[in-house]
Amino acid sequence: MSATNAPAATCPFSGDTGTPAPSSENLRDSVVPGLPQTSAGVEAPVADWVTIPDLYADPFPIYQRMRSESPVHWVPAVNRYMVTSYAACHEIEQDEDRFSADEKNSLMKRSMGHSMLRKDNPEHQVDRDSYGSTLRPGTIKKHWNEIFAANNEKYLGELLAKGPGADFVWDYAAPYTAENLRLICGFHNATQEDLQRWSQTMIDGTGNYADDPDVWDKSAASSAEVDAAIDEMLPLLAKNPDNSLLSGLASLPIPLEAIRANLKMTIGGGLNEPRDVLATTVWALLNHSDQLEAVKKNPKLHATAFEESVRWVAPIGMYPRETTQDVVLEGVSLPQGSRLGVVLGAANRDPEVFEDPEAFNIFRPKKPHLGFGGGVHFCAGTWIARAQVAQIAMPALFERIPDLRLDPSAVSVDAGWVFRGMTKMPVTWG
């Protein structure tokens, strides 16, 4: 294969200009989506020893035990089947005919409305297409990177002004990603603090398995605020269009109900996830000085560290699916209407696929992780996250604060399982 006439374009994320490199290894050829499963499977074992507080504190030892026993368990504490092997999670992602995203009694639908994340095709694709090119690499390169860089400068400045002992998450990563998201969405009538409050309260609703009325009240209040903000912005952006999602939606024949639900989903996923990846990646690097030094010497490794971090601690650790028919999944039989949790956080540490999977190692062989999901619901914000975290924030951070380190006098806390990230990360320098 000759590269003599190869276009000279550069990938805005990896910085690669077409150096021959290994392609992603194929891990999927054992999976043949869509074929009818005729053989009877075994019943899923019951994991009655799994508790939500244990999952919240550290799910990974639990996932290790579950994966070693069976790819699928019934977990009474979570009231659904949990799917923990890479092969089984991947099979689900690639087959929306048997594994529907349109879950009944969905807490997310109650909290945020019926967004594209809980629709199957063809309905899902109409909503997805309505986001146009706002989140795609071309628009990021032409438009968003400059805005992300300015926001990063501002919030890095605030972190430095706060001084050693500041919290990396709450004094930098959260406001930075919230401000980026505010502009991507087109909420020119709100603040980044509003975005943070909306995101957290509606996500809390999405995870309100305990049916706490206070959680529902706060979620509903934010939902109403978002509706009002959208109603105000749509006519303004129709007259004065920009590159935002709401601006694109203002000129499309998309029902207002869908716009509202999709924006709420985007507020949830577009803030906490890049925030958590940024903090987790930096936390991991600060705990592995050899890898940190390698990244500082070779800027291309920012993108590598980002991907390894998403594999190591998937910020969305589990999402739901529902079987549309009786199925046999990796040898386990599941009746029609079964509620499944697709546990990406476990699949990404499957030793069948990743060598020494529990270790954060940016030098590991490149293999596709499932952190962004797959199939038609592949994360629409993937490239936005790569850009704002790996391309803009991380290089500037280590240049401005080369001696950034974890504060030895205070403890960092990583927590969560459905969503996982740093909840406390005091840092110091100087």
Added chain:
Amino acid sequence: MPTITFTQPTGEATEIAVAEGTSLMRAAVTNGVEGIVGECGGQAMCATCHIYVRPEFADQLPPISDDEDEMLDCTTAERTDASRLGCQVKMTDQLSSIVVDVPSDQE
């Protein structure tokens, strides 16, 4: 039925018969062709179904859209004039018997 031949860097070739309208990516993933991942399910969002189309079929291919073009800049293996995303090339009568090369996974 039109056929697609996927040629691996080792020279090993797999011929697959597919229905018209099937994309090269879907044909590869459904039949377990090594080296084609197709993570995003065909939305030109992930660049993991990169293939090289043999030049004799070039003028029968659909044009490269802006979405495909920007994603081809982000492929892992080098982009050449023959590069396409498998998800954006759907089988037609004109493409019957198309031959494509799967990118090398050799360092």
